[in-house]
Amino acid sequence: MSIKNIAALVSVGRHPVSGEARHCRNDSLAMTLGLALTSHLNATETNTVSFKVLHAGNANNTALKDYLALGASHIDMIDVAAESLIIDALAANLTNTDLILTGSRAENGLDSGMLPYQLAEKLGFSLVANALAIQQTTDGLTGGLEVLQFLPKGKRRSVTVQLPAVIVVHPLAPVELRHAYARQVTGTINQQASPLTHATPQEKTLKWQTETILRKPIKLKARENKSGHARMLSATVSENKGGAVVIEGNSVEKAQVILGYLREHRLINF
Amino acid sequence: MTEHHNIKRINPRRAYEIMTNGVKRITLGLNSDYVAHEVSLHQTSNKPLRSPKKAEKRVLVIAHSERGTLDDHAKQCLAAAAILADAETAVVALVLGELQEDLSNAGVDEVLVMDTLDYQTFQPDIELAFVKNIITSLQPSRIFMPDNLIGDGDLGRRLIASQPEKLAATHVIEINNAHIANYQLGGNAIALASFPYIVLLAPDAADTSLPFSASALAIDPLTANQQMRHAQTPSYASLGMQTIDAAKIALEEADFIVSAGNGVSNVQTLQTLAAALDAAVGASRVAVDDGKFSRDKQIGATGKTVSASTYFAIGISGALQHLQGIKDCRHVIAINRDHSAAIVKRANLSLIGDAEEIMQALISAIAEAKITAITDVKLATQEAA
Numbered sequence: 001m002s003i004k005n006i007a008a009l010v011s012v013g014r015h016p017v018s019g020e021a022r023h024c025r026n027d028s029l030a031m032t033l034g035l036a037l038t039s040h041l042n043a044t045e046t047n048t049v050s051f052k053v054l055h056a057g058n059a060n061n062t063a064l065k066d067y068l069a070l071g072a073s074h075i076d077m078i079d080v081a082a083e084s085l086i087i088d089a090l091a092a093n094l095t096n097t098d099l100i101l102t103g104s105r106a107e108n109g110l111d112s113g114m115l116p117y118q119l120a121e122k123l124g125f126s127l128v129a130n131a132l133a134i135q136q137t138t139d140g141l142t143g144g145l146e147v148l149q150f151l152p153k154g155k156r157r158s159v160t161v162q163l164p165a166v167i168v169v170h171p172l173a174p175v176e177l178r179h180a181y182a183r184q185v186t187g188t189i190n191q192q193a194s195p196l197t198h199a200t201p202q203e204k205t206l207k208w209q210t211e212t213i214l215r216k217p218i219k220l221k222a223r224e225n226k227s228g229h230a231r232m233l234s235a236t237v238s239e240n241k242g243g244a245v246v247i248e249g250n251s252v253e254k255a256q257v258i259l260g261y262l263r264e265h266r267l268i269n270f
Numbered sequence: 271m272t273e274h275h276n277i278k279r280i281n282p283r284r285a286y287e288i289m290t291n292g293v294k295r296i297t298l299g300l301n302s303d304y305v306a307h308e309v310s311l312h313q314t315s316n317k318p319l320r321s322p323k324k325a326e327k328r329v330l331v332i333a334h335s336e337r338g339t340l341d342d343h344a345k346q347c348l349a350a351a352a353i354l355a356d357a358e359t360a361v362v363a364l365v366l367g368e369l370q371e372d373l374s375n376a377g378v379d380e381v382l383v384m385d386t387l388d389y390q391t392f393q394p395d396i397e398l399a400f401v402k403n404i405i406t407s408l409q410p411s412r413i414f415m416p417d418n419l420i421g422d423g424d425l426g427r428r429l430i431a432s433q434p435e436k437l438a439a440t441h442v443i444e445i446n447n448a449h450i451a452n453y454q455l456g457g458n459a460i461a462l463a464s465f466p467y468i469v470l471l472a473p474d475a476a477d478t479s480l481p482f483s484a485s486a487l488a489i490d491p492l493t494a495n496q497q498m499r500h501a502q503t504p505s506y507a508s509l510g511m512q513t514i515d516a517a518k519i520a521l522e523e524a525d526f527i528v529s530a531g532n533g534v535s536n537v538q539t540l541q542t543l544a545a546a547l548d549a550a551v552g553a554s555r556v557a558v559d560d561g562k563f564s565r566d567k568q569i570g571a572t573g574k575t576v577s578a579s580t581y582f583a584i585g586i587s588g589a590l591q592h593l594q595g596i597k598d599c600r601h602v603i604a605i606n607r608d609h610s611a612a613i614v615k616r617a618n619l620s621l622i623g624d625a626e627e628i629m630q631a632l633i634s635a636i637a638e639a640k641i642t643a644i645t646d647v648k649l650a651t652q653e654a655a
Contacts, residue, residue, distance in 0.1 A: 014456045107456035112440040113423075117431035126505045127394075129424045146509070149392070152419050153525035153579070154516065158509035159392040206437050208454065208461040215460060217444035217451060220476040222353045243602075243618035245292045247609060254621045255631035258603060259639060261619045265601055266337045266370075267526070267580045268547065270636070270643040 005097045006051045008034040012063045013107040023066030026103025028177050030169040034101045035071050056086045068187030069179045075189045089194045091122045100166045120166040128161050129168040320482035321379040325360035330410035334389035334421045338370035343416040343473045345376050350445055350476035351414045352377025374486035382489050389421040392508040398428050417441055417470035426470045437466035443475050516550045524550035527578040532556040533585020533625045543629050546636045554586045570595035585625040588613025
């Protein structure tokens, strides 16, 4: 199975300082990666690959034009009445898609990072998160994608995934965003009415209550019922302050101490 | 001559202990004679046991291990689960990947280890099926997972998406028995909600120091293992891990950093050592100001904040601004001339002596160790053949 339809999902972001509506950087990365993959496939493959940019939400948002400036020639926009309908509306629109690209986390709303997972579950697609680069597998038989995944501590992992798939792009993906006003003027936004007209009976969801001020979170700490002596002791003798100190011995012995420590904690493999 | 009868005399040879950092400590109120006993490095815990005798309920903590240990973030989840658990609730840790450390001080009552589900292999469908099996057999009242990038954040979200009827919250930054909280609107607002079934905990939401210990009994997850073998043809496959060359990697992302300060006279030796250890090179402000390193190598308040698992501080005294930059480092090894330097208090292992000499000795020791390792492998393959 080769890729025929690629879709990128975009959301409305929020400027970190002014709070102004704008494009969401994570989604822009996913969209740009999708555009690059589409043009690459169209140049090398015989069959044409179509690419669409999809947004579900409020129709009156002007921030979507940012995505036109960033390279989308056309945006399909589904007018959704309620937030709980977004997944269903997107799923109804994406059944024939082979590859869906999304950002890792929104800048508005709950920003839980759950949407790609819920969408993949709903559509029965496979999902790969933290993608840095995507390419079609060279082995045609497997008919999938090769994805380079981000892992912390300077590690990367290549994985293959069967199509159809949802790929969540990591914020560190090596993608350059280019803003062009001319594209913003020439691009079009096509508004569709949602196929779902009324809200389905809602599943149980958490009731979030937003606080009025932004404060630091309070760290969970264990309550200790200590005697006065114990409290005084813990104030003077800290439990784990400072490790072992090696003063005696020559430099060769000290080097062996370091090697021993590194080996004990499995920080080196020789 | 003045009278001294009324002055309270203090015994100059009072009882003291030598602490692990080499400092003598006098405990007031101890009347015994000269006691000079060393405090052992591996102190046995004398904290009270929290574990319930008969567990009525269970909370499950799921986390991937790395190099046989759980990282700080996973320990915070364990601590949060243990602190919030009542007297009848047992904390069960499900460790994916091998485990070689004792989790009794992390507040765990029961430990399930599944070493085939290592984080380095990408097998989310198998992991999800396994975790669901465990959940069905344990019936936990709550599930905690660290919201990290080594697989737990991903697995947790798959778990949440696969059971939409259960309440769940991600990126949780504040947790207590009444509610949980996370940042919303792109970090511009804090939102509270009642306690859900699945919690994906952000880093630093809980303190890992616990006033109690737990039994940490190992349970065999064999039954679930047998079911796992009948998984369908997987839609995912791992092609292997890549490690970026330590010299090219950004310092914030590096796992092993060799860092130089004012005490390093020969930069070339340090570079050789870093290459031998396959480590990234960092520097303190003084070394950067001297022109020995470029500005992007600076670690500290004005430079970069690093989170390496091993931080090798050579000739660094450990100014507060520098210690801020390495607060997330797990193992700090220091080489310094001065045993009263601030870095010695921070370091897990400190060596007092000349930096250049110890570095040279270490370089030759590493070279020797590598040769022995290679010959061992060769001998083993010859024997096998």
